[in-house]
Amino acid sequence: MPRSQTQQTATQPANLPSLHEFAEKTLGITVWPKIREIFDAFAPEDGTPGSRKILVRSCNGAGKTTALAAICNWYFMTYPDSIVLTTASSWNQVRWNLWGEIRRQARAAKLYDGREVTMFETKIEVTEKHFMIGISPNIPENAMGFHAPRILVAVDEATGVTREIMTALTGNLTGEHAQIVLICNPIDRDSYPFEAEQSGDWTVIHISAFDHPNVENDSEEIPGAVSRTWIVDRLKSWTTELTQNLLDATRGLYIKWLDRWYRRSPMVDARILGEWADLEHEGFIPLDLIKARVWSRKGIPRERWGDLPPVPEGAPRVRALGVDIGRGVGGDATVYASFEIYPDGPDLQRLFVSTYDENLMEAAERIRNEYEECCQQGIELVIAVDDTGLGGGVCDKLKKDGIPHFPVQFGASERGLFPGKEIANTRAEMYFLLKEELLEGTIRLLDSDRFHREIAAVRLDRHEGNHRYKMEAKNITKRRLGRSTDFADATALARYGLKLREIEKRKKFIP
Ligand SMILES: Nc1ncnc2c1ncn2[C@@H]1O[C@H](COP(=O)(O)OP(=O)(O)OP(=O)(O)O)[C@@H](O)[C@H]1O
Ligand SMILES: [Mg+2]
Incomplete structure (x- = not known):
């Protein structure tokens, strides 16, 4: 297990652009307002320290994994004394999804070309004190004992990560410059991210599919991300359209989209609106239906x-x-x-x-x-x-x-x-x-x-x-x-x- 020693002072960041600029210019990511909000919380453009604890809860397909991978790559390249620890809800998610994106960005933008870097499937290593690694969510011991002047813990699909792993990972955040970013689809209240939000200690960023430029403008500005077609299809599966007049007393039970009203359901809440729901405890066919x-x-x-x-x-x-x-x-x-x-x-x-x-x-x-x-x-x-x-x-x-x-x-x-x-x-x-x-x-x-x-x-x-x-x-x-x-x-x-x-x-x- 790689361990790095503590008690060094943080070195100055490499002369790299801001996170926003890096994402946009180097990686070619579209930094739409919600992504910008995440980047600003993590690394403000004016150079002041970012928030230590950030939670993003979001609809599907908003670009969460893309944004998280960009943060990891930027942080790792910017701070030569950093360790980046990443995990997600399953080893496959770590290996194929989050690290698939980290590697893809690195390859496409030639981030590490010409540098003394060793790249593995779920690890990028410069020295034994400066590396970025994917950690299996099944083995809490592997998530402990890391020390460096700068540590970033980045978790994708965080509602699916156990408390043991979260406790092990957060145990590494002792340093002055440590930061943690949790990204999730809010599908389970019985989870670490839900408790994090309740604690009031975290910077919370919320993304609804209705905020996304593809959906707002009915366009394909960001190919592959959430779209109106997806929402129409999902609404058909996950809810019913209101056919009578809406009563004021039941307004909270419905959402309005493109002049039509739909009944809210846990799937609609979590996957489209990015609101907390108990999907993990809900069946495919909801009891109220x-x-x-x-x-x-x-x-x-x-x-x-x-x-x-x-x-x-x-x-x-x-x-x-x-x-x-x-x-x-x-x-x-x-x-x-x-x-x-x-x-x-x-x-x-x-x-x-x-x-x-x-x-x-x-x-x-x-x-x-x-x-x-x-x-x-x-x-x-x-x-x-x-x-x-x-x-x-x-x-x-x-x-x-x-x-x-x-x-x-x-x-x-x-x-x-x-x-x-x-x-x-x-x-x-x-x-x-x-x-x-x-x-x-x-x-x-x-x-x-x-x-x-x-x-x-x-x-x-x-x-x-x-x-x-x-x-x-x-x-x-x-x-x-x-x-x-x-x-x-x-x-x-x-x-x-x-x-x-x-x-x-x-x-x-x-x-
Ligand atoms: N801001 C963006 N700029 C460029 N491409 C993007 C952006 N957001 C998303 N994409 C593309 O859209 C696709 C979906 O993005 P991503 O996997 O990051 O979404 P997600 O929110 O993590 O989805 P899920 O809810 O399935 O986990 C990817 O192919 C990604 O490359
Ligand atoms: Mg994702």
Whole structure:
């Protein structure tokens, strides 16, 4: 572990331009007002000392990583007695994202060409007392014990960095000239940056996507950064537009953009407005959306809950059945979820059936019975069965018995239902569909708190390899929720089955 000795006095800075000038002229970065605010806080143009503790909380794509990399490169080049310590929420983020940008800037502007500098993937070293390094956020010991007349700690994606690492890193900031810059997307209040802001000790800079020149001027002034197109797309996914008149009493719940009002949600707050939200604790489908799409059985006795409002005379009778097969371990149930389809919508969710002790043959038998009963009543039953692992046995039996159904492998490739969205697999596509239908209000769910909490518990994640969207692994959700999300999965399956039927029908019409 590199350690450098203390108690030297800070040397004079090298004769380099100001940070602002360096960023603009040497690196070719557009210094728009918010970036300027960050640079001014860090290294004022008049040469007075910058703020020791700076926190930037911002929307996505504002240029946070670009600005932080510029600060690191400028500081390192300006102060020959400095150490720059950098980290981010994961080692991949450090290596590819922050250091990708640090290296890219260095290469493009030939910052270190012709100097005695050794460059590594996550380290630039002049001497053993003057270096810049990427530190893994997983190993607190590696973040301790650095001393130099000037130290800069630079953290990207800081809400994802643990308190242990932050404590280890801030332990190095003992010197007169030490500075720390935290950059984050404010997605988690249970985090070091949130507490930093609350303490009142930090210079806080806040960036909303609406401040960005690309968005203000509807241009591509800064290619690659946030844009109006991105905001339009995100608003569709993350919120609903207000269709009635806005009541004064609820004004705080909405934001206005381009003369339209949208309901605020944790995703909108954190990712677009740069405001603190608890996204890390929020599922992909927010609980308030789920609650807004429940159909009430008030006034209907419990034993008659299976009786739904009649489908209009003469309309085709269609029912959807989704079956999530229990794994037989850890108390997972096999759950049957179904919807009654109404020609003028919305589709209503019927009763759930859940069983804990059914074997695969019994499950196949139950599906077959349901199918035959529907046939007798002239109802088309659209069946989707979880074909992952054990479920395969049920599908084999159904196939053998000639019961039409859609076997759905959760890990299989998506069907392209959402062009433009990078979705890793079928389970994620199922949840994107469920969310879309809830947002559009074309379905109504059963009224059960337990079930609603299950849907809301399922979080969005990224595939490690291709960075496409997937849902968080089932066992992680299970650990947090205390049970498996079988009811939610069965519900999403039932909806997905209907969609597959629609695609199949459409295909039949294409010669
Ligand atoms: N001020 C700028 N000048 C030049 N290019 C910029 C500027 N801001 C952003 N970019 C470019 O836009 C892209 C996105 O920027 P960057 O990755 O820094 O944003 P971010 O805020 O860190 O995004 P995320 O929220 O995904 O972490 C990059 O390709 C970067 O080069
Ligand atoms: Mg970034």
